[in-house]
Amino acid sequence: MDLSTYRFSQTHEWVADEGGTARVGISDYAQSQLGDVIYVELPKVGTEVTAGGKFGVVESVKAASDLYSPVGGKVVETNPALSDHPELLNSDPYGEGWMLRLEPAGAAPDTLVDEAGYATFTEGL
Amino acid sequence: MTVPGVEALRTSLYDRHLALGGQMVEFSGWMMPLQYTSMRDEHTAVRERVGLFDVSHMGEFRLSGPGAEQALDRVVSNRISDLAIGQARYNVVCDGGGGIIDDCLAYRDASDQFTIVVNAGPRLRDLEHFRQVVGGGCEIEDLTLETALIAVQGPRSLDLLRPMADFAIDDVGYYHFHPGRLNGLEVGFSRTGYTGEDGFELFLPWGEAAAVWDRLLEAGRPLGILPCGLGARDTLRLEASMRLSGQDIDESTNPLEAGLGWAVKLDKGDFVGRDALVTVKQEGPRRAFIGLELEGRAIGRHGYAINDRGRQVGEVTSGTFSFTLGRAVAMGYVETASRDSENLTVEVRDSMVPARPRPLPFYKRQRS
Numbered sequence: 001m002d003l004s005t006y007r008f009s010q011t012h013e014w015v016a017d018e019g020g021t022a023r024v025g026i027s028d029y030a031q032s033q034l035g036d037v038i039y040v041e042l043p044k045v046g047t048e049v050t051a052g053g054k055f056g057v058v059e060s061v062k063a064a065s066d067l068y069s070p071v072g073g074k075v076v077e078t079n080p081a082l083s084d085h086p087e088l089l090n091s092d093p094y095g096e097g098w099m100l101r102l103e104p105a106g107a108a109p110d111t112l113v114d115e116a117g118y119a120t121f122t123e124g125l
Numbered sequence: 126m127t128v129p130g131v132e133a134l135r136t137s138l139y140d141r142h143l144a145l146g147g148q149m150v151e152f153s154g155w156m157m158p159l160q161y162t163s164m165r166d167e168h169t170a171v172r173e174r175v176g177l178f179d180v181s182h183m184g185e186f187r188l189s190g191p192g193a194e195q196a197l198d199r200v201v202s203n204r205i206s207d208l209a210i211g212q213a214r215y216n217v218v219c220d221g222g223g224g225i226i227d228d229c230l231a232y233r234d235a236s237d238q239f240t241i242v243v244n245a246g247p248r249l250r251d252l253e254h255f256r257q258v259v260g261g262g263c264e265i266e267d268l269t270l271e272t273a274l275i276a277v278q279g280p281r282s283l284d285l286l287r288p289m290a291d292f293a294i295d296d297v298g299y300y301h302f303h304p305g306r307l308n309g310l311e312v313g314f315s316r317t318g319y320t321g322e323d324g325f326e327l328f329l330p331w332g333e334a335a336a337v338w339d340r341l342l343e344a345g346r347p348l349g350i351l352p353c354g355l356g357a358r359d360t361l362r363l364e365a366s367m368r369l370s371g372q373d374i375d376e377s378t379n380p381l382e383a384g385l386g387w388a389v390k391l392d393k394g395d396f397v398g399r400d401a402l403v404t405v406k407q408e409g410p411r412r413a414f415i416g417l418e419l420e421g422r423a424i425g426r427h428g429y430a431i432n433d434r435g436r437q438v439g440e441v442t443s444g445t446f447s448f449t450l451g452r453a454v455a456m457g458y459v460e461t462a463s464r465d466s467e468n469l470t471v472e473v474r475d476s477m478v479p480a481r482p483r484p485l486p487f488y489k490r491q492r493s
Contacts, residue, residue, distance in 0.1 A: 061446055
């Protein structure tokens, strides 16, 4: 999969610029660490999220983990498939398992890294 | 919890777990696989086919000598005197106040010899307690570090083991034990488990476990066998409402309120904790151990509050997402008056999730 437009945070979320809006999800590394995802709690459309701010919870049998937005902005859409099929986070974290679409506000934090940078980061964990 | 400077123990299957991609975690002082592929897949393999578990971290004690039966009967809550040779029975080990030190299985190997299987976490505490109560009544040996235990669980267990065993394995009854051979190796076959499915727990010498493990995985391939980790073991036992020592039951709980009264024989003669349990029985338990079905998919986990009309009446001790039922389930203690309440909620991250009492177990297999 081509992840050249994806940027990753150290809390294992990704953001992909889609020309005007930004799509947000969690990394493949994150889903593999969580194991079988059974529940995702996402914000309502219209909610303002901040860069690095908590926007939801992802829960696997193993643990419940907070989700942090890589960028700030207004939620314009959440993935409707996740309420019935949270396992999409495991099977396709960069595609069908996306979580939010945001109307970005402000610049992306410079702590975000590209795919290669993220790979280096997770290798060190 | 790790004691600083003390390294976690490894079972004799440790290298196998690594080779199979097992995610290793420390559990009760042992490095154990949490999962190999997916908890859901491993769980489903056991419910529908067959799964293989390394449970060598469990403790094994041997009690032997002419006084063994009487001595054991003083330590544990269930009746030992009428246990037949080759039979196993669930037992609770209580302290003097009726609190639960651990639960265990007691096997009678011979008229004056018993094997006790205890949990990994409280093993050393158990051993100390057994020695103290038994005194000079019989010999006690801790065989944990020389005994490997492999659990074969699931509806296809018999199909897997039958061709490899040197005796009529179908004839071994539930909660019975048979010493036999598996591909020439001496193995103890126990028709027991911690999953709610048919299956066997195989007792074998530490050094031979890896060879047996390999053969079982190989022979089980056509049956769809999967190696299974502690994660699936937990979701399976929870669906079958089997208590987890140290989590659902501990010294702050007694077997009567834990719903384990069937394993307590107050009329069998004296045993540690009996007097206290007689009092509990006379007064009626203050708490009840109940099953809950939660609305939605969020999990009510260990320690989460259970409320009745907004007032806290108890706590979840175990909770998970039941892969078999497709919903979140939990078990825990509530004040007796709230056991059937229709107004229970579990507090999950600041929200009150409606929870309906549900008879245990959550899952019961269809017996053929």
